[in-house]
Amino acid sequence: MIEKTPQDVASSTGPAFKSTGRYSALRLLREALSGHRNWTRAWRKAEPRSEYEVVIIGGGGHGLATAYYLANHFGITNVAVLEKGPIGLGNVGRNTTIIRSTYYTPENIRFYDFSLQLWEGLEQELNFNAMVSQRGCVYTYHTDGQRDAMTRRANDMHLVGADCIELDRVALKSLIPAIALDNGRFPIMGAFMQPRGGTVRHDAVAWGYARGASEAGVDIIEHCEVTGLRQQGGRVTGVETTRGFIGAGTVCLAVAGHSSHVAAMADVRLPIESHALQAFVSESIKPFLDVVLMFGAGHYYVSQSDKGGMVFGGNIDRHNTYAQRGTQWVAQEVAAEGVALLPALANLRILRQWGGIMDMTMDGSPIISRLPIDGLVMNGGWCYGGFKAIPAGGYTTAHLIARGAAHPLTTHMDLARFAEGRTVDEPGTGPFPWAH
Amino acid sequence: MNPARVPSRGRTEAAGDLMLRIPCPHCGTRDEVEFHYGGDASVRRPAADADTAAYAAYVYERTNPKGWHREWWFHAAGCRQWLEVRRHTVSHVIESVTGQP
Numbered sequence: 319m320i321e322k323t324p325q326d327v328a329s330s331t332g333p334a335f336k337s338t339g340r341y342s343a344l345r346l347l348r349e350a351l352s353g354h355r356n357w358t359r360a361w362r363k364a365e366p367r368s369e370y371e372v373v374i375i376g377g378g379g380h381g382l383a384t385a386y387y388l389a390n391h392f393g394i395t396n397v398a399v400l401e402k403g404p405i406g407l408g409n410v411g412r413n414t415t416i417i418r419s420t421y422y423t424p425e426n427i428r429f430y431d432f433s434l435q436l437w438e439g440l441e442q443e444l445n446f447n448a449m450v451s452q453r454g455c456v457y458t459y460h461t462d463g464q465r466d467a468m469t470r471r472a473n474d475m476h477l478v479g480a481d482c483i484e485l486d487r488v489a490l491k492s493l494i495p496a497i498a499l500d501n502g503r504f505p506i507m508g509a510f511m512q513p514r515g516g517t518v519r520h521d522a523v524a525w526g527y528a529r530g531a532s533e534a535g536v537d538i539i540e541h542c543e544v545t546g547l548r549q550q551g552g553r554v555t556g557v558e559t560t561r562g563f564i565g566a567g568t569v570c571l572a573v574a575g576h577s578s579h580v581a582a583m584a585d586v587r588l589p590i591e592s593h594a595l596q597a598f599v600s601e602s603i604k605p606f607l608d609v610v611l612m613f614g615a616g617h618y619y620v621s622q623s624d625k626g627g628m629v630f631g632g633n634i635d636r637h638n639t640y641a642q643r644g645t646q647w648v649a650q651e652v653a654a655e656g657v658a659l660l661p662a663l664a665n666l667r668i669l670r671q672w673g674g675i676m677d678m679t680m681d682g683s684p685i686i687s688r689l690p691i692d693g694l695v696m697n698g699g700w701c702y703g704g705f706k707a708i709p710a711g712g713y714t715t716a717h718l719i720a721r722g723a724a725h726p727l728t729t730h731m732d733l734a735r736f737a738e739g740r741t742v743d744e745p746g747t748g749p750f751p752w753a754h
Numbered sequence: 755m756n757p758a759r760v761p762s763r764g765r766t767e768a769a770g771d772l773m774l775r776i777p778c779p780h781c782g783t784r785d786e787v788e789f790h791y792g793g794d795a796s797v798r799r800p801a802a803d804a805d806t807a808a809y810a811a812y813v814y815e816r817t818n819p820k821g822w823h824r825e826w827w828f829h830a831a832g833c834r835q836w837l838e839v840r841r842h843t844v845s846h847v848i849e850s851v852t853g854q855p
Contacts, residue, residue: 576820578816578817578818579818579820582817587811587815587816587817588815588816588818589814589815589816590816590818591793591794591816591818592818592820592843636791637774637786637791637825637841638793638794638818638823638825638843639843639844639846640820640843640844641843641844641845641846645772645773645774645786646772646773647773647785647786647787680813680814736810736813736814737806737807737810737814749813749814750793751793752791752793
């Protein structure tokens with residue numbers, strides 16, 4: 319951890335910010351003895367200064383993680399994170415919290431497995447309980463061809479050191495007693511499982527990274543919307559905001575869902591469309607499912623939260639939108655897939671439903687890249703897989719900013735891949751973002 | 755409109771309260787489930803002798819506006835015609851629907 323300078327402390331709002339100190343079982347006991355009245359705020363709410371070395375637009379998972387790794391691993395502490403509203407209320411708080419590295423292309427498996435490795439050490443790294451639960455991710459297969467494709471993917475995962483095992487019907491039924499192996503339309507032949515996959519408490523990820531970044535001197539500035547990107551001689555010099563101009567050596571976009579919207583402020587057109595992805599939570603029930611389960615005959619994923627609710631989702635809504643809600647026919651499709659997989663779900667009521675806006679790229683893979691204007695970089699295009707990528711996305715974006723070159727795990731994620739014919743299109747769908 | 759069925763902000767009756775209702779010029783107003791989405795209708799194929807940069811922009815780059823959007827919808831379960839729809843990407847209000855010339 320890097321010591322804060324007096325100027326850093328002076329820039330905070332309200333009473334001088336006091337470091338939280340280390341969290342531990344002993345600390346919890348001590349605070350309990352004083353009735354939990356002496357806990358301090360986990361991170362410092364800062365006022366904008368006139369200039370920073372790095373300005374990160376977006377206080378979501380990737381923006382906060384980028385700031386954290388810049389300050390704690392790359393020695394750049396003169397950093398501001400600007401957030402339009404309060405931090406953590408965008409997609410980092412609106413997803414189904416699944417982590418895994420079950421990808422198809424070796425370059426994506428390597429990147430997402432690096433992320434999984436960072437998740438495995440995240441709580442120790444941040445000294446914050448993010449409730450990382452490696453309960454395993456299970457994928458059903460329903461045809462011989464699908465088994466072949468999943469076997470190939472499992473072998474590719476083994477080649478880069480990731481874990482993946484096959485489960486036959488007996489093993490699958492014993493692992494998930496509620497599963498309907500012989501549903502009439504799509505009988506299940508077996509499944510693959512990544513035991514290291516699982517879930518994380520998504521809100522805690524935002525808070526943990528914010529605390530770690532703030533402790534290292536990063537200014538986290540809420541209610542500060544970027545309205546323009548100022549340039550001089552082909553180089554970005556800072557951002558216009560609702561709280562005035564803020565100068566910056568480097569500006570990083572971490573606004574997935576709205577990347578096109580912010581990049582347009584610099585007249586940059588991106589290979590991205592914004593689409594809504596819905597998520598659902600049922601009423602709470604007793605322990606029912608202790609893995610993450612994914613339906614191979616459609617697009618459906620479900621896990622049970624620690625509060626007991628079934629958390630699930632499916633496909634995107636398939637038309638351009640910036641509205642954080644969702645269309646009814648997709649909700650119906652998702653519910654039908656859930657009932658096909660776990661018929662007992664039909665007895666449950668949906669407690670909450672919401673939508674988040676995804677940066678859907680033209681090849682379905684993310685973009686961590688310099689943009690055509692000097693000093694401007696982006697972390698975005700996460701489609702609907704951004705949550706699991708937060709630690710690796712933040713680390714590699716920090717690397718790109720600090721070292722001026724892509725991290726070796728993200729050289730395939732550059733923007734130029736589209737024009738140069740190097741797209742990383744996992745399902746081979748083509749440039750139709752709503753179909754990825 | 756029944757207020758109990760309208761949980762979110764900024765939704766208008768014209769936009770439909772549960773899913774899009776697209777006024778097909780051939781078949782009348784129908785639910786979104788009858789249609790397939792076809793993406794941005796504002797992109798234009800460059801001339802045959804245009805350079806690869808122009809073609810890359812045509813295939814991959816999109817304006818992706820937060821606002822009015824011209825887009826293709828195929829009326830798969832109706833007249834089976836491609837329609838050009840002008841729709842708002844925040845309110846989902848549909849301003850106009852035209853068939854192909």
